[in-house]
Amino acid sequence: MSKSVMEIYDQVNSVMSKNEYVPAISALELASLLFTYVAGMGIAVYKLPLLGVPITVHIYAAAADVILAIFLYGAAARSGRLGLKVVSIIDVLCILGAAFSGLFYFGGFSVPMYALGMGTGFVLGVAVTSFLLFYSMRR
Numbered sequence: 292m293s294k295s296v297m298e299i300y301d302q303v304n305s306v307m308s309k310n311e312y313v314p315a316i317s318a319l320e321l322a323s324l325l326f327t328y329v330a331g332m333g334i335a336v337y338k339l340p341l342l343g344v345p346i347t348v349h350i351y352a353a354a355a356d357v358i359l360a361i362f363l364y365g366a367a368a369r370s371g372r373l374g375l376k377v378v379s380i381i382d383v384l385c386i387l388g389a390a391f392s393g394l395f396y397f398g399g400f401s402v403p404m405y406a407l408g409m410g411t412g413f414v415l416g417v418a419v420t421s422f423l424l425f426y427s428m429r430r
Contacts, residue, residue: 314428317430329348330346356386356416364376364383365381
């Protein structure tokens, strides 16, 4: 039997509004991390210059990632669950580590250590944000 659009909307709304909207913010942060990845790989794989659309998208998406990670911590802190708070702090640290490594790497210190820090922070950020998304939807 088919559901109406309002029933589907109510179902999605009830899932995404759990734990002070932690699942919704996590999903938004994962989407922003996807934009960061696509723009970063466009620069790395196609050896695009560090000007124009790809670097601009990469920088703005990375800034949005940091802001969303901080919002995610705020929502987790308001939910009152210790597990969400601890994991969201780890998420903020991963995203900030990736952002600062990228800042140093694209800022002129083209040392592979900063590229490795950027990639490691990104991968850990995706893993932790995905964990937060599914953990907060289950609880």
